[in-house]
Amino acid sequence: MELICPAGTPAAFHEAVDAGADAVYCGFRDETNARNFPGLNFSREELREAIAYAKRKGTQTFVALNTFMRAGAEEIWYKGAADAVALGADALILADFGLMAHVAEKYPEQRLHVSVQASASNPDAINFLVDAFNAQRVVLPRTLTIADIARIGKNIRCEMEVFVFGGLCVMAEGRCSLSSYATGKSPNMNGVCSPASHVRYRKDGGELVSELGEFTINRFPAGEAAGYPTLCKGRFDIADSNGYAFEDPVSLDVMGELEALKAAGVKALKIEGRQRGKAYVAEVVSTMKAALNSPPDRRAPLLARLRTMSEGQKTTSGAYEKRWR
Amino acid sequence: MTDMKKTSLTLGPVYYLWNAEKWRDFHFRIADEAPVDRVVIGETVCSKRQHFIEPHLAEVVERLESAGKTVILSTLALVTLNRESKQIREMAEVSEHLMEANDLSALAILKDKPHTIGPLVNVYNAPTARLLASRGATRICLPPELPFSSVKEITAELPDIDFEVFAFGRMPLAISARCAHARSKGKIKDNCQFVCGEDPDGLPVRTLDRQSFLALNGVQTVSHACQSLLGELDHLVEAGVRSFRLSPQDCDMVAVAKLHRAVLDGAVDADAGVAKLRQLYAAAPLANGFHHAKEGAVWVARTRSLQAAWPA
Numbered sequence: 001m002e003l004i005c006p007a008g009t010p011a012a013f014h015e016a017v018d019a020g021a022d023a024v025y026c027g028f029r030d031e032t033n034a035r036n037f038p039g040l041n042f043s044r045e046e047l048r049e050a051i052a053y054a055k056r057k058g059t060q061t062f063v064a065l066n067t068f069m070r071a072g073a074e075e076i077w078y079k080g081a082a083d084a085v086a087l088g089a090d091a092l093i094l095a096d097f098g099l100m101a102h103v104a105e106k107y108p109e110q111r112l113h114v115s116v117q118a119s120a121s122n123p124d125a126i127n128f129l130v131d132a133f134n135a136q137r138v139v140l141p142r143t144l145t146i147a148d149i150a151r152i153g154k155n156i157r158c159e160m161e162v163f164v165f166g167g168l169c170v171m172a173e174g175r176c177s178l179s180s181y182a183t184g185k186s187p188n189m190n191g192v193c194s195p196a197s198h199v200r201y202r203k204d205g206g207e208l209v210s211e212l213g214e215f216t217i218n219r220f221p222a223g224e225a226a227g228y229p230t231l232c233k234g235r236f237d238i239a240d241s242n243g244y245a246f247e248d249p250v251s252l253d254v255m256g257e258l259e260a261l262k263a264a265g266v267k268a269l270k271i272e273g274r275q276r277g278k279a280y281v282a283e284v285v286s287t288m289k290a291a292l293n294s295p296p297d298r299r300a301p302l303l304a305r306l307r308t309m310s311e312g313q314k315t316t317s318g319a320y321e322k323r324w325r
Numbered sequence: 326m327t328d329m330k331k332t333s334l335t336l337g338p339v340y341y342l343w344n345a346e347k348w349r350d351f352h353f354r355i356a357d358e359a360p361v362d363r364v365v366i367g368e369t370v371c372s373k374r375q376h377f378i379e380p381h382l383a384e385v386v387e388r389l390e391s392a393g394k395t396v397i398l399s400t401l402a403l404v405t406l407n408r409e410s411k412q413i414r415e416m417a418e419v420s421e422h423l424m425e426a427n428d429l430s431a432l433a434i435l436k437d438k439p440h441t442i443g444p445l446v447n448v449y450n451a452p453t454a455r456l457l458a459s460r461g462a463t464r465i466c467l468p469p470e471l472p473f474s475s476v477k478e479i480t481a482e483l484p485d486i487d488f489e490v491f492a493f494g495r496m497p498l499a500i501s502a503r504c505a506h507a508r509s510k511g512k513i514k515d516n517c518q519f520v521c522g523e524d525p526d527g528l529p530v531r532t533l534d535r536q537s538f539l540a541l542n543g544v545q546t547v548s549h550a551c552q553s554l555l556g557e558l559d560h561l562v563e564a565g566v567r568s569f570r571l572s573p574q575d576c577d578m579v580a581v582a583k584l585h586r587a588v589l590d591g592a593v594d595a596d597a598g599v600a601k602l603r604q605l606y607a608a609a610p611l612a613n614g615f616h617h618a619k620e621g622a623v624w625v626a627r628t629r630s631l632q633a634a635w636p637a
Contacts, residue, residue, distance in 0.1 A: 068449035071471075071478035098452030119447075120429055122404045124414075128433030143502035148405055171499040171546070172403055174447065177470040178498050178539075181548055181621035184614070186470060188447065209534070213620055216532035232499075236538065237531040238509040245530055245541075246505050319502045325514040 001262055001269050003292060004062065004161060005285045008040040008274035012281045013050045016059075019285035023060035025093060026050065026274065032080040033064045034095075034117055035274040036191030044083055051088045060090035066115035067191045068096045078102060085110050093139070094118070095174055095188075097132075104133040114138040116163070117174035117187070123155035130157045137161055139270060142252065143172050145322050146260050153265030160265060165284065165306065166272025168252040168318050170232045178231045182213040194230045201226070210234075253315035255288065255303050259296055284309055329562050329589045333362035334582055335466070335489055337444075337572040338369045338399040338425075340497065341542050342377065342522040349381040351578070356385075356392040359582040361571070364389050365425055365443070367399035370500070371543045372409045374519070386422070397423045400431040402445045403500045403544070410434075423463075432460065439463050444491045444570065445500075449475065451482035458486050465489065466570050469496045469552055472618035473560065480565035487567045492554040493581060493602075494572025495527065495540060495547040495609065496621060506541040514544070526575035526608060537609075548621060550612035555588055555602055556595045556627045557616055576606045596627065 005021035007013035016024045027033025029041035042050065051061045063084040069077045077099050084092055085107050092110060094100050095117035103112055116139040120126045129135040137159040140149060153160055171178070173187075180186030183198040200211045208220045210229035217229035227233070232246040252272070254261070261269070269292075271284060284306065291302040307315055318324055336355060339348060355364060366385060368375045378385075386396050398420060400413050410430055417424060417434050426432045427443040442465040448454050454465055466489040467476060480488050506528055507517035521528075527540030527547055537549040551574065554561065558569065569589075571582055584601055587593040593601070603611060614623035 068447055069452070071450040071475035071482075074450055074452060096447070096449065096453060097456050098450050098454075101452060101456050118429070119403075122406075122410050122428075122430045124410050124431075124433040125404070125429030128429060128436075131433075143403070144405060151407065170503060171501045175403075175445065176499040177468075177496070177615075177621065178546065180470055180615070181496065181498055181539075184618065184620040188449065189470065214622070215536055215538055216534040219533045235533055237533060237535065238528060238541070241509065242533060245509060246501070246503075246546075322515070323513060325503045 001258075001266060001292065003285065003289055004268050004270040005281065006166075006271055006274040006276065007050070007281065008035060008037070008276065009278065010042065010046045010050055012276070012278040014053060015278045015282035016285050017054050017057050019282050020289035021059055021285050022268070023062055023090065024050075024054060025062040025064055025270075027064040027066075028080050028083075030076065030080070031070070031189075031191050032067055032077050034066045034115075034187050034191045035064075036067070037275055038196070040275060044087070047084070048087050055088070061088075062091045062093050062113060063089040064093040064115065065099065066093050066095040066117045068188045069099055070189065074098065081107070091137070100129070100133040100135070108134070111136050113161070115174070116141055119172050119174045121172070123152055126152065126156045126158065137267065139163070141173055142169055143319050146257060146264055146320050147322075149261070149266065150264035159267035161268040161270050162261060162266050163252060163272055164254045164261070164269045165288065166251055168247065168250065168272075168316065170247040176232075182215050182231060184213075194228075199229055248314065248316075250314040250316045251310045252318050253307060253310060254317045254320050255291060255299075255306060257317065257320060258292070258299070280309065329559065329591060331567075332562055332589050333568040334360065334585055335568050335570045336361045336364045336578070336582065337491075337494065337570050338365045338367055339573045340370050340545060340547070341525050341527065341573075341575070342371075342374050342519060343525050344522065345377050345381055347525070348378050349385055351573070352385040353388050354579055355582075356388040356394060359579045360586040361394060361582050362568070363395035363397055365397045365399050365441075369399045369402050369427055369443075369445075370545045371504075371521075372401055372406065372412070373514075373517070374521075374543070375412070395423070397425050397441055399425050399443065400427050402427040402443075402497075403502070404428045404430045405502060426462075432457070436460050442466060444468050445497060448479075451479045454479055454483055454486060454488075458483070463487065464568070466491060470615050470621065473557070473564070473616050474618060476561065476566065477564045484565060488565065489568040489570050490554060490561060490566055491552060492558070492569035492571060492585065494552060494570075494574055495549070496552050496612075496615070497545060497547055498539070498621075499546040501544050501546075504544045505546065506543050509541065548612070549609055550622050550624075551606055551609045552613065552615070552621075553599065553602055553611040554613055554616055555585065555598045557613060558585075558588055558595065562589075574606055574608070576608065580605050
């Protein structure tokens with residue numbers, strides 16, 4: 001199975017390549033990609049250099065243009081696609097049908113991957129994208145069990161890529177406007193979720209309160225480590241209880257299921273984290289690569305090391321495990 | 326004003342799990358009394374709930390059609406299981422009714438068959454709308470998140486497609502494989518005992534500072550605030566929007582439909598209409614922030630009254 005690694009900066013890109021990534025994914029420094037965070041992403045020139053470096057090392061580069069085109073401003077996305085193709089991207093990762101249609105028509109030779117943001121969660125949906133736009137690979141939503149993935153694999157005409165490590169969306173990706181409800185900025189339209197520009201921390205008595213826009217997302221008593229107020233990972237009051245209503249502040253780790261994923265027909269494993277620093281990327285990628293290259297009975301210490309790198313060090317296998325639902 | 330009168334109203338599918346008799350009687354009353362042109366029916370949120378309304382489906386369709394309403398069959402918003410795909414495929418094969426796509430799988434199955442697009446499909450721009458129309462979509466309800474600037478662009482680009490906007494109802498904000506509703510009551514999805522049926526208008530999610538924020542509806546999360554574009558109908562019609570979707574809440578939806586019709590017909594002034602709507606659905610504040618490219622939770626007052634305060 002291929003290892004697909006994130007890069008939010010040219011430095012992280014180099015680290016990922018050096019650590020043994022089979023492919024690195026990244027995006028331009030604008031609203032065309034779903035990690036449109038300040039200080040992240042690539043200029044055209046930076047991408048040119050990154051792709052050249054990757055090619056010398058035999059690593060592929062995937063360019064994510066995975067937000068939805070803003071009506072009337074489609075040229076920004078079309079230009080992004082044109083430049084990525086011209087710079088030699090090995091694949092474009094797309095979510096918007098309009099953009100997929102454009103790329104399929106203009107650059108029929110270009111490899112097209114379906115972004116997780118497209119929410120193609122079943123064989124009918126995936127084959128539709130294969131037939132309509134010649135999609136070569138689908139990044140599956142984090143809403144499926146491994147059994148679902150195996151069944152889908154038997155019924156589709158393209159490759160499957162799945163997230164195995166890093167941040168975890170609780171909601172079907174690409175179909176969530178919780179962030180824009182609270183902040184006016186959404187993953188689909190602006191490439192951001194729970195953006196830092198709308199985050200505030202304040203002291204209230206002995207507690208630290210985290211807010212997103214006008215809404216309280218969490219309150220931390222003295223001594224409890226405060227997390228970032230990602231909306232769906234907050235604590236809320238529901239009926240008579242309060243707690244993590246949607247998901248605890250955990251991150252995804254299904255590296256323990258490598259053999260099951262391989263048997264399900266998964267072609268590529270994806271690491272989330274374009275917002276992460278180069279040291280994290282280097283460490284995670286090299287450890288995962290080593291785990292992939294080890295026989296199953298030798299993996300345990302490597303996977304234990306990985307777990308220490310997770311957000312809050314708490315992990316979940318998410319929807320891959322049926323009881324999560 | 327003539328343009329306003331040519332518009333139509335669509336009643337969206339009931340997103341919540343209502344008791345089957347309540348669901349039937351609700352639609353009977355819509356058939357008899359509500360000035361809506363079309364009604365979308367069928368389970369949209371969770372396939373586990375589907376069997377509840379099945380015994381009443383035929384009589385509801387008949388009653389609505391006898392009253393001259395167009396009936397559209399809804400499809401699931403998130404399809405992951407085999408039986409869910411199969412159900413949509415079978416419905417497409419046997420049904421003589423128009424169907425509404427809410428997920429990519431339905432788009433695939435309905436290709437070349439006239440169908441409508443629900444507000445849960447990501448249509449953010451004209452090229453996407455054009456593509457869907459080329460595959461048989463005859464009416465597209467744009468996502469609630471879409472700002473007016475985008476609505477205008479899309480309708481101007483594609484004047485031959487019937488566009489609809491989500492004009493009333495709590496906004497469908499997210500859907501998950503996991504059921505937060507069941508979890509909040511100590512269950513999981515596979516053993517949920519249909520606890521979502523206890524909350525016919527959603528289960529309130531408040532912040533730890535007791536701010537009303539969201540509501541749970543099974544695997545779906547909706548807004549606490551109720552979207553209302555009653556004050557923006559004139560601009561939307563001027564921009565070429567042809568119909569308005571009213572998404573059922575647990576309130577007098579006949580009165581809500583009559584009010585929207587009255588405002589569209591010019592019989593009730595928009596400001597008076599908004600005031601009346603606040604009484605008809607007092608359970609939640611109104612919001613129109615998405616339309617104005619702001620936070621979806623906020624309410625932006627009509628600019629017209631502001632303009633009126635300035636000399637012409």
